[in-house]
Amino acid sequence: MTIEPALALAKLPPEFYLQPTLEIARQLLGKLLICDGVGGLIVETEGYIGQEDPACHAYTGRTRRNETMWNAPGCAYVYFTYGHHWMLNVVTEREDYPAATLIRAIQPVFGLEEMRERRNLLRLKSKTDDRNLTSGPGKLCQALGITGELNGISLQSDRLFLAETPPELALPPFEVVETTRIGLTRGKESPWRYYVKGNPYVSVK
DNA sequence: GGGCTGATTTGCT
DNA sequence: GCAAATCAGCCCG
Secondary structure, X not given: XXXXXXXXXXXXXXXXXXXXXXXXXXHOOOOEEEEOXXXXXXXXXXXXXXXXXXXXXXXXXXXXXXXXXXXXXXXXEEEEEOOOEEEEEEEOOOOOOOEEEEXXXXXXXXXXXXXXXXXXXXXXXXXXXXXXXXXXXXXXXXXXXXXXXXOOOEOOOOOEEEEOOOHHHOOOOOOEEEEOOOOOOOOOOOOOEXXXXXXXXXXXX
16 A cells, blocks of 8 residues: 555544544544554544543643643644653543543554554564554554654644545444553543454554 | 563653 | 553563
């Protein structure tokens, strides 16, 4: 698959982001995520909702790091963690209410070679396994070149956006698995994680 | 497949 | 100081 001009793709409209966070998390499965022409199909997401959600960054109040979560819906919340990794979220809910959907994994479609270089796949033990490109929130940000520079950017922009998937690129019909979120110390109970059943790019089965 | 652990930096208490 | 919405290597089975 060569890199197609992003122009041909229909961006998800601003209204899409007015839906409840978990509705968005579920509906994003199978949609396209594109950053500078590189991207693929979303196969795993998680919702983080408000100051009452103990796993949400907003739980401990508004800070410079997390303030993008209070933005109007439909922009990117990108943050750095564990000293290594960037994470990409889509801001949801009304302005002044902190909530977002974390994009945890995609299936690569556009720009495979660029992803392999950015991920430096050859340094890994499994040098040729493309499942290592985007099967996790930190991995997909590295593969797509997403960093804090994009924090707060509108998803109506041409650099970073979500789009409807043209039929020829669509996943086969799939079941959605609803389960608990990954990597948390608090708020593990809420089943706010969604993934495409059986997809090889899902981070944890 | 799953569990354990070190890496490495930032932002907040 | 320290915890963190992770990753990758190693060990085990």
